Amino acid sequence: MQDVPRIIKAASLRHLTLGLAALLVLAITLALPAGPAAADPGDVEAASRGVVRVVIIGEEGDQPVPISHGTGFAVSPTRIVTNAHVVSEATQDDTLRIGIVPPEGKGGAFARVIAISPRNDLALLEIAKGALRLPPLALAGGNGANLGEVAAVGYPMNVDLAQGLDMADIFSAQPPVKSRGFLSGERPSRQFDTILHTAPIARGNSGGPLLDPCGRVIGVNSFSADSSGGDGEFYFAVSLRELLPFLRSNGVEPTTNTLPCRSIDELNAEERQRLEAEQSQARERMAQRSEEMREVRDKARLTAQMQVLAARENRMALALIALIAAIGAGYAASVWRGDAARTTQARLAAAASAAALVIAGLLWITRPGLAEIEDRVAAALAEAEGGPAPEPTSPSTAAEGDLICTLVPDRSRVTAARTDDVALEWSADGCVNGRTQYGLGKGGEWIRVFAAQEDSAVAVNTYDPATRTLRTDRYLLGAEALAEAREARAAYTPPSCGVSDAARTLGEQQSALIAKLPDRPNERLVYSCTAKAAAR
Structure with missing residues (x-):
């Protein structure tokens, strides 16, 4: 066990010295405008479900003992990304095994390295079949160089020590630690593209994800700058420019998301505004339509009144004429009835009188009523609305x-x-x-x-x-x-x-x-x- 500190140190975050360059980067960062809204704790928490502790396990006697540990995150239910330096010893010593400890529950699993790239400090692990399934994290579609807020998720050793945990405790499931900071830019290291940020990480965070405000991966935390002498603290993550080709070349097509990062509160506010705008437009359309129909109704009523009253007067006048004709024919029939020579004319006059009386009655009865004005107005409105209303349909x-x-x-x-x-x-x-x-x-x-x-x-x-x-x-x-x-x-x-x-x-x-x-x-x-x- 006396070699444990050496092994832990070898597997921990590597340090670089920024000196004057660090101060320059910090000054530029502070001078830039603020980035997007703060990360949603719910999104970071959701992403943390797929963040695991990666433990290098040796044996002491017949008992497994942890040698060192880092962090990893799921890119599929059974595949995990971490740093190459976290698992490099296990690839060189077949007596060492790699253990995966999930953030919740009691079950852990063993994993094996299926791809490792020391050049850009990336490794891909596969969990033993049927042992454990994890919720994969999504990768951000862009490179995230907008100087916005970020969150680092992982298992820093200094937190374990502060809590009084010993090396054996790392076999127990524990939630990962989240820290916040901001992107400070993108810059290549000597061998690969990195993202510079200020979300604090420590030994044990190696291989953990760097998340955007929506909990999407924008990098893999790898090493930190040496902050001795009062210099500003900066941290480096392997960028997606390195991670995506690495995954795809090893048969993993990760979930990627290029949609804008907005909170549910923003979405709900936009939805309320959309509904209010639709309701306002509907009210305006209804008011405009109501005004149009009022004009149609007034015009139709005036036209209907003129037509119905004219038709009514014409029928009444014709009925009066028919009544006068009936009276005249009836009078002639009564005069001719006593004259034997005019019997035929008397009968014809009586028939004409009866017919004229019937016609007068029909003309009077069939004259348009005043209620027909409203009927004609209704017909005109129905025509203006595009015909009769269809049968209601759910x-x-x-x-x-x-x-x-x-x-x-x-x-x-x-x-x-x-x-x-x-x-x-x-x-x-x-x-x-x-x-x-x-x-x-x-x-x-x-x-x-x-x-x-x-x-x-x-x-x-x-x-x-x-x-x-x-x-x-x-x-x-x-x-x-x-x-x-x-x-x-x-x-x-x-x-x-x-x-x-x-x-x-x-x-x-x-x-x-x-x-x-x-x-x-x-x-x-x-x-x-x-x-x-x-x-x-």
């Missing part, structure tokens, strides 16, 4: 069919999730893709909660048939909270599609699980859905 029915849902980046917040298009076959009863029933929430929205074992998150899908909008809120929970959520999900069996009252039943079943979730999700993916035929 939004669910209107949105039925095969849909393709595409991410709307401006309304989304994504840190690590995939953003592929989503195929959605929607039925009015809340059945998706013919097999997955959605439940009705308290606000009338369609909701389905997912807590799959293969996913390291709880996802809450919400679909609005009226706007054809699909929203996925993802909660990146720690191991204990995730296990609790999965237990709550396993406590009920969702009803199948087509079962009576399935939507209400599922809505009630899901409410208890939703109540246990945090107030804010880590990610929000908003999709706009269109019919498949239209999407082509």
Whole structure:
């Protein structure tokens, strides 16, 4: 064990001396304007789920003993990135093994080196099959040289010592330490590209991730500058320019994310503004339409009044003429009835009188009523609105069919999730893709909660048939909270599609699980859905 300090020192962070250059860089940094908003603690915490302690293990007698340790982070469920100098001894001494200690839980695992590049201080480890699965961290799409805030995550030895931990304690799961700082620029070292930053790291942080404000990896912490003599402290991380080619050349295609980094609060504020703007525009359109219809109604009423009153007067005048004709013909018939020579004329006159009387009655009865004015006004308004109103159709029915849902980046917040298009076959009863029933929430929205074992998150899908909008809120929970959520999900069996009252039943079943979730999700993916035929 007397060699342990030497080995730890060899595997720790390497130091450089900046001298006058450090002071110059610090002055430039302080003179530059402030960067983007501070990192969200929830994002850093979510990323920390995939940060592990990498332990070099030897043997003393028959007992395993830790020789040294560093930090690593998952780029796939079973593959871990760390620094080459953290594991170099294990590659040169076959009596040493590499242990992986996760930040939560009781299980650890052994790993083996599958690729190592001392030139740029990178190594790729693979966890023993079936031993442990980790939530991978996402890599930022850009290089992050905007001088914004960053967070370093890892297992510094000075913290272990301050807590009174001994070397054996590093076999126990412990949450990694997070520190904050700012990017100070990018500069190549003698052999590889590095990122200069001020987030404090120490021995044991080697191989840990440097994160942007959304918890995405922008570098792999590697070494620090010598701060003796009162010089400013600066730290170096291997840049993505080195990490991405290294991973891809070794068969790992990491999750990368190029979307803007915005907080959920910003997204909610923008969503409120969008809704308020839409409502304001709708009110303006309604007011304009109301004014247009008022003008149509006034004009139609004036026209209808003139037409109906004219038709009414004409009918009444014709009825009066017919009545006078009936009276005259009746008088002639009564005069001619006593004259045998005019019997035929008397009969014809009587018939004409009767006919004229009937016509007068019909003209009077069929004269337009004053109520017809309103009928004509209503007809004119219906014509102005584009014809008679269609039969009312529910939004669910209107949105039925095969849909393709595409991410709307401006309304989304994504840190690590995939953003592929989503195929959605929607039925009015809340059945998706013919097999997955959605439940009705308290606000009338369609909701389905997912807590799959293969996913390291709880996802809450919400679909609005009226706007054809699909929203996925993802909660990146720690191991204990995730296990609790999965237990709550396993406590009920969702009803199948087509079962009576399935939507209400599922809505009630899901409410208890939703109540246990945090107030804010880590990610929000908003999709706009269109019919498949239209999407082509």
